[in-house]
Amino acid sequence: MNLQELLNQLEFIPKTNLSQQALAYEIAGVYLYTPHMHIQVHGERFIYFIEERNMAKVDSACSKHHIWFVLTEHASAHAHATQLQSCSVADRTRWIDAYTCFVSEFQRIAAKHEMLLALTAAINNGASLERIANDAAEILEGPVSILDTSLAFRARSKSFLAMFAGQKDAEEQMIPENALPLMRARGFVNPWKPTELAIFSWTGEDQNHYTNHYASVFNHDVLVGSVSYFTKNEAARPSRVALIPVIAQLVSIAMQRQNSHTxxxxxxxxxxxxxxxxxxxxxxxxxxxxxxxxxxxxxxxxxxxxxxxxxxxxxxxxxxxxxxxxxxxxxxxxxxxxxxxxxxxxxxxxxxxxxxxxxxxxxxxxxxxxxxxxxxxxxxxxxxxxxxxxxxxxxxxxxxxxxxxxxxxxxxxxFRVADFVSRMSTSVDAEFFLYPPLMRLIIHDETHGTQLTQTLACYLDAHQQVDTAADQLFIHKNTLYYRLAQIKEIMQVNLGDGKVICQIIIGLELTCQQGRITLTYREKASTSQAPAASVAAQSKTQN
Structure with missing residues (x-):
């Protein structure tokens, strides 16, 4: 079977006639040419299969940009080897097999592009993430999972737990080995990969080698998850890996359209x-x-x-x-x-x-x-x-x-003041901030067994409202008036002065931090305003 007969069996789209004797065919964006005469194509890369006797008709200026599989009459390299990106094949059967391999792969890629279009339509109709994962697994020919950023599975394909058997694709054996370095150098084996694609490998407990190819899923520049494609004991085909970012984009659209919006x-x-x-x-x-x-x-x-x-x-x-x-x-x-x-x-x-x-x-x-x-x-x-x-x-x-x-x-x-004072209490100069009139009151309580310090704290905590403070102390307000008179006599300060109140509050918190006094906080009836120092009496005992 010659090349023309093989081409005639393909489902192809005639692209253009470069000349009356050279036909070009497009299969899913990949061009195959059967040149039998002088061809001039600039700015694009193609794969050519040509007999050596026809190489003289090739424009050497444009030929350097393409890959040439040349059927030679002898095993030695042809005359154009130094000028062209070419691979010499002496056996016609292997030459045809290599061509068949490419055609088959291009057809499969074309089919996968059609499947991607079908998946896009399914997403537009509300396909679930589970459906998307299974369709993606069919497109990529391997297990697929969809994770969110908490590493929770959103969906897994049916093949997720059944990894590849690790058999190398037999079609690759049809491509001459000396063609692979050439194609790799020209970017055919390892095409450009989007930066969001990442690959990592590990050896499982079963001693099999696994590889995860994953692309991030974004929603308006915010990372919301990832799509992973797995292989076991084999390398993924670049043509499949290149589809993963596209699938990730589709998953992003699906996640925005569905209940995963939450x-x-x-x-x-x-x-x-x-x-x-x-x-x-x-x-x-x-x-x-x-x-x-x-x-x-x-x-x-x-x-x-x-x-x-x-x-x-x-x-x-x-x-x-x-x-x-x-x-x-x-x-x-x-x-x-x-x-x-x-x-x-x-x-x-x-x-x-x-x-x-x-x-x-x-x-x-x-x-x-x-x-x-x-x-x-x-x-x-x-x-x-x-x-x-x-x-x-x-x-x-x-x-x-x-x-x-x-x-x-x-x-x-x-607790703002308490927090401030707790940080200040670690300073070697903390004693400088103790308010002397307050210290006189504390010493009086320690000497006479009274609780005037707690009474003062509760009074300030109640914003100097006698009724409120008396209620919190469980005492009659006349008793509170008596205690306040004692406090003023001992401290010799004006309890209506804001600066005095500030120093008292800091002193109360600081001595509490030092363990010298104990202030038990109680929930207030109203929380619409926070007190300067939320303290209440430790005891109901009256002086």
Missing amino acids: LNKGLYYTHLFQQLEDKTISIEPDEIARRLVFYGYQLKRHLHVVGVDMRANWLPAERLRPLAEQLQSYIPHSLYVIRDDAILFLTSHDTWYEESAADQPGLAELAQRMGLRLGISASFTDIRELPVKIRELRRAIEIGLQREPQLLVWPYSR
């Missing part, structure tokens, strides 16, 4: 939080707000972060999302991110709240039932401050566990 939101939120914490994000807050709008969240002016500490309450992954959604019902207008050690909620409002608009009693009740611990950051307006606010809520949990362990929900605004 997952995409979660992945974007996780990605955004990580970028903000790593300080690798370079866009302005307004641009971040616009991106969040795309995912259905309107970022408002006043922000808080609410965090659930999961370090002491490990839960399997399948229970974390339902828990997050349950907690979210108590945190208005919020989005959440699930971490290994915490669930973080970003909440925003047009109205300013010092301790956020979260339903703290509801959260506390849920935390009590489930053994959770929650912290709330201070208010902020620039989302780029997120890393600081996450540290704030973690500090609120740490200090709250020491000061008010019964609350289970601890706003940082109540």
Whole structure:
């Protein structure tokens, strides 16, 4: 069978007549030529099969850009070997076999392109990720999986657990070995690969060698997952590997069209939080707000972060999302991110709240039932401050566990002074910040067994409201007036002076940090405003 007879058996599309005696055929974008005379083609690369006696008709200027399989009359190289990218084949049968190999492969690639078009149509009609994985496995002729960025499987093909047997494709044996280095040098064996494609290999417990070729799946420049194609004990064909990024693009479209939009939101939120914490994000807050709008969240002016500490309450992954959604019902207008050690909620409002608009009693009740611990950051307006606010809520949990362990929900605004003083107490100069009038009061309590220091702390905590302080101390307000008179006599200060109050509060926190006094924090009836130092009496005993 000669070349023309072989060509006639192909399903081809006539492309153009370069001359009356040279026909060109296009098969899925790959051109095959049967030249029998002088041919001039510039700017493209082709594979030619030609008999040596016809080489004299070839334009040497253009021939250097192509691959030539030359059927020679003798085993020695032909006269054009030094000028052309060519491979000499002395055996006509092998020459025909090599041509047949290329034609067969081009036909298969063409069929796969048709399958990709069919898959695109299926995605447009709502095909599931499972269907996409199976169709991709058929196109790539190997197992395929789709992962999200949490490394959870979104879909796997039926062939995922059944790896290739490792038999080398017999068709490759039909290509003369001396042609492979030439084709590799010309870019036919290892075509250009998109940068998002990555390959890694490993040896399994069964001692088989596995290779994962994977391409990232992006949604508006946000990484949301990956598509993997596996081989076992063999190299993947470059023509198959080159299709993986295309399939990844199709998966991206499918994930945006389907219910995985919710997952995409979660992945974007996780990605955004990580970028903000790593300080690798370079866009302005307004641009971040616009991106969040795309995912259905309107970022408002006043922000808080609410965090659930999961370090002491490990839960399997399948229970974390339902828990997050349950907690979210108590945190208005919020989005959440699930971490290994915490669930973080970003909440925003047009109205300013010092301790956020979260339903703290509801959260506390849920935390009590489930053994959770929650912290709330201070208010902020620039989302780029997120890393600081996450540290704030973690500090609120740490200090709250020491000061008010019964609350289970601890706003940082109540513990800001305590946090500040705890850092200051490690300084060798901490004694300089102790307020002498307050120290006189503490010494009086130590000497006489009174609790005037705790009374003063509760009075300031209640914003100097006598009725509120008396109620928290479980004493009559006349008793409180008597105690306040004692305090003023001992300290000799004006308790209405803001600077005096500031020094007293710092002194209270500092002596508490030093272990000299104990202040037991209690939940206030109203949390609309955070006190300067949230302390209540340790004892109900009156002086």
